[in-house]
Every structure is written in structure tokens, then in C-alpha cells.
Amino acid sequence: MRTALSAAVVVCAVTVVLPGAASAAPTAATGPVADSGAGVERISVAADGAQADDNSAGASITPNGRRIVYSSSAKNLTSDAPxxxxKVYLRDQRTSQTTRLGYLAPVQPPVxxxxxxxxxxxxxxMNNVRIGHYQVSTGRSASGNCALFTCNQPSLSADGQSAAHASLSYRxxxxxxxxxxxxxxxxxxxxxxxxxxxxxxxxxxxxxARYLAYQDGKAKDVFVRxxxxxxxxxPIEGPSKEAAIVQLSENGSKVVYLSGPDTYVHDVSSGAAQLVPDVRGVAxxxxxxxxxYAPHDANGPSLTLRDLRTGTDETVANQPASAGIDAVSADGRDVVFQSAADDIVPGDTNAKSDIFVRRFY
Incomplete structure (x- = not known):
């Protein structure tokens, strides 16, 4: 599919009502977590600080670094843990509280x-996949409009009012x-x-919610609406004429995509692409x-954070580790990741995959 796609609007009811233009310039985060200095912290822990008794994965962080959401099969993270x-858990870094969100098991990482x-x-x-939505302050929950479809791959706007997803009719x-x-x-x-x-x-x-990046996974093309x-x-693509999307930045200015062994950062305003060679972009x-990004060289760090303006790198994890989209807070202050390594923080003896946050300043 090499031509521009048109949009069709379909009016549909949803089960509940939950609560301008993007700039290419960087935006500042508001209300950051109190500065506790640079370092790394394990956040998949119980209220008393005890380590999780099972695996945790799939973490995403808010731009101000305060809240982190992830999934875990641990049974001791909260008093009402199944x-x-x-299950999905939310960690508030300001209050050091962990809350379970919903009773259903996630089939993809939470956002x-x-x-x-x-x-x-x-x-x-039942026979399909729906997307559960949860309001943190009230505990309200609802399922999106997927009665006739299976829906997945959610992406939320800053205020949570708009939710993008992929849907497929199972009938x-x-x-x-x-x-x-x-x-x-x-x-x-x-x-x-x-x-x-x-x-x-x-x-x-x-x-x-003005810009939406997505891919035609079959044609290996990326588009921005x-x-x-x-x-x-x-289509946005690299020299190999193939592309796989990683993520659109929250301010709508950049699209990260993979092409061949390299990563590209596409500027939505100018159309120019910045090459980051021989690495796999993550978020x-x-x-x-x-x-x-994750270097292809297995002898180096498993996760690295690059300042695209200066070209400088900071090591996020030297041990085997992985991360997903929305893993970096604004201005590169915090990065959340998962790892089963036992030497990232002291006292890690659970032999499980844990969630960590690396703070750079």
C-alpha cells in the first residue's frame, strides 16, 4: 500500500464516558517526582519492600516519571493480589504505593x-480480545467498543480521552x-x-491525539495520519524500502522505525530521518x-539511552534486560526496564524477572 489512506468516521457507542496541534519542539514534564538522585531502583516490590515472588514484565512510565504500570504474576505485591x-499493577513513585488494576489477565503489556x-x-x-480501561483516581473500569471485534495494541493520549487500537472482526x-x-x-x-x-x-x-502513526505490517510501510x-x-521507509514502527513521540514530532539492521528517527515536520546505525530502537x-535502543553487539550494554541532539550515550543496563514503548520519561530522566539479573540492586534473590527504573539525574 503506497498511496495515502483516507479516513472513514464511524459513530459508535461505548460503555462509559471518561474524561489542539502538536509541536515539534521538546515539551517539559510537569510535576516530576521529588529528586532522589541518580541510580537504579527495583519497583516491583511489595508494600513492605519485599521482593516479588514471581515474574514481572511490560513496564511503561508517565512523562513526569511518577507512575509506572506493569504486569506481574507475583502473589505478594498487594494485599488483594490473586x-x-x-495481573496489572500501578506503582506511584511519589507515594511508594502499588495498586492492582482489574481482575483479568493482560494478553499484552499495559499502557x-x-x-x-x-x-x-x-x-x-469470551471468543475475542477486548481492551479494559481503568481510571486510577476512581477505580472505574470499562471495556472499549469491541463487541464485534477483537481489539489489541492500545495507545493512549495524554489525557486518556482518546485511545488508538487495532481491531479485527472475529466473525x-x-x-x-x-x-x-x-x-x-x-x-x-x-x-x-x-x-x-x-x-x-x-x-x-x-x-x-492529533497525530497517529501506524504500519501496514504486510507491505512493511509506516504512515502518519x-x-x-x-x-x-x-510511506515512511528506510533504504531497504521496508519499515517497522517502534513509537511516535508524545509531542507528535518524531516517529521511530526500524529498517534492516538500523533505526531511524523520522521528523514529522521536515520529513528528514536521523540514522542510528546497527541498533534496534526500543522507545x-x-x-x-x-x-x-538495544545494540546488536551482544558484548556491550543491553540497553542504552542516546541524546539525539548531542549524540551522547548513557548506559541503562549492562546486564541482560529488555524494555517496551513508553519506557522513557520526559527529557530522558527515567527509564523503566525488566531483567532477571540478580546483580542490578542488592538483595535480589528471588530468581525472577523484576521491574527496575534507572534515574539519570
Whole structure:
């Protein structure tokens, strides 16, 4: 698919109502966590500081670094933790409190809105997959508009009002996959793109919900939709004419994608791409300045944070470790990651995968 895609708007009801243009310039985070200095901390712990008794994974962090959401099969993280199965937990770094969100097991890592107020994650429901939405301050929950579809790959706007996802009809597979955006304020669902296949589209929405980046997984193309301007740009691709999306920065200025063995950071405004050779991009910070990547060289650090403006690198983890999207807070201050290594922090004896946060200043 090498031509611009048109948008079709479909009005649909959703189960509950939950609560301008993006700039290419970096944005500052508000209300950061109190400065506790540089270092690394394990955050998948119980209220009394005890280490988790089972594996934790799939962490995402808010731009201000205060809230971290992840999944875990541990049974001792909260007083109401279930006795079996993965559940989603939210860690508040300011209060050092951990809260369980929902009873259903996630089938993909949870995501959190930029303001830390909403969390979403796909879960199995009967014969399909739905996306559960949770409001942190009230504990309210709802499922998105996926009654006739299986929905996954969620991405939330900064205020949690807009949620992008991929959907697929489980009754008529010939429908193929759709890239959609739900708006809980207007009770509408916008179909941004439709494909005749089931390859992943990995939608990634900007903080103000104006821009949506996604891929045609079959054609190996990446596109960016300006929902305000009503235009779609792309395909965005590397020299190999193939691309796989990693993430759109929260301010909508940069799109990270993979092409061949390299990573590219595409500037949405200018159309120029910055090459980061021989690495696998993992995430980008909300301002579009800091790239988290995994070097292909197995002899080096497993995760590295690059300042794209200065070209300087900071080691996130020397031990075997991994991370997902939304793993970097604004201005590269904090990075969340998972690792089963037992020498990242003292007293790690549980022989399980834990969630850590690396603070650089």
C-alpha cells in the first residue's frame, strides 16, 4: 500500500464516558517526582519492600516519571493480589504505593496515559480480545467498543480521552485489520486505516491525539495520519524500502522505525530521518530527543539511552534486560526496564524477572 489512506468516521457507542496541534519542539514534564538522585531502583516490590515472588514484565512510565504500570504474576505485591495468573499493577513513585488494576489477565503489556490517570490493556473475553480501561483516581473500569471485534495494541493520549487500537472482526476474517481511535468524550470511533490482512499495525497516538502513526505490517510501510488536517503522509521507509514502527513521540514530532539492521528517527515536520546505525530502537521519550535502543553487539550494554541532539550515550543496563514503548520519561530522566539479573540492586534473590527504573539525574 503506497498511496495515502483516507479516513472513514464511524459513530459508535461505548460503555462509559471518561474524561489542539502538536509541536515539534521538546515539551517539559510537569510535576516530576521529588529528586532522589541518580541510580537504579527495583519497583516491583511489595508494600513492605519485599521482593516479588514471581515474574514481572511490560513496564511503561508517565512523562513526569511518577507512575509506572506493569504486569506481574507475583502473589505478594498487594494485599488483594490473586493467588494465580498475571495481573496489572500501578506503582506511584511519589507515594511508594502499588495498586492492582482489574481482575483479568493482560494478553499484552499495559499502557498508561500521559497524565497517569488512565491505564489500558487487552484481555481475553469470551471468543475475542477486548481492551479494559481503568481510571486510577476512581477505580472505574470499562471495556472499549469491541463487541464485534477483537481489539489489541492500545495507545493512549495524554489525557486518556482518546485511545488508538487495532481491531479485527472475529466473525468475518475477510474484513481484515483496522486502525481505529475511540473518543470517550464524543462517543465515536474513527477508522483511520483498513487492511485486507491481519499483520500488526502497532498504532501510536500523540499526546494531543492529533497525530497517529501506524504500519501496514504486510507491505512493511509506516504512515502518519494528521487527524486535524485530514491528511496521511507516507510511506515512511528506510533504504531497504521496508519499515517497522517502534513509537511516535508524545509531542507528535518524531516517529521511530526500524529498517534492516538500523533505526531511524523520522521528523514529522521536515520529513528528514536521523540514522542510528546497527541498533534496534526500543522507545523514544515524550519530547522526541532521547532514544532508548538495544545494540546488536551482544558484548556491550543491553540497553542504552542516546541524546539525539548531542549524540551522547548513557548506559541503562549492562546486564541482560529488555524494555517496551513508553519506557522513557520526559527529557530522558527515567527509564523503566525488566531483567532477571540478580546483580542490578542488592538483595535480589528471588530468581525472577523484576521491574527496575534507572534515574539519570
Amino acid at each position: 493467588t494465580a495468573g498475571d 498508561i496515559s500521559g497524565d497517569g490517570e488512565y491505564v489500558a490493556y487487552p484481555h481475553q473475553w 468475518q476474517q475477510t474484513y481484515g485489520q483496522r486502525v481505529q481511535v475511540e473518543d470517550w468524550d464524543t462517543n465515536t470511533t474513527e477508522t483511520v486505516a483498513a487492511f485486507d490482512h491481519t499483520d500488526p499495525s502497532r498504532p501510536s497516538i500523540s499526546g494531543d 494528521d487527524r486535524t488536517g485530514g491528511t496521511t503522509s507516507g 523514544i521519550d515524550p519530547t522526541g530527543r532521547y532514544l532508548l
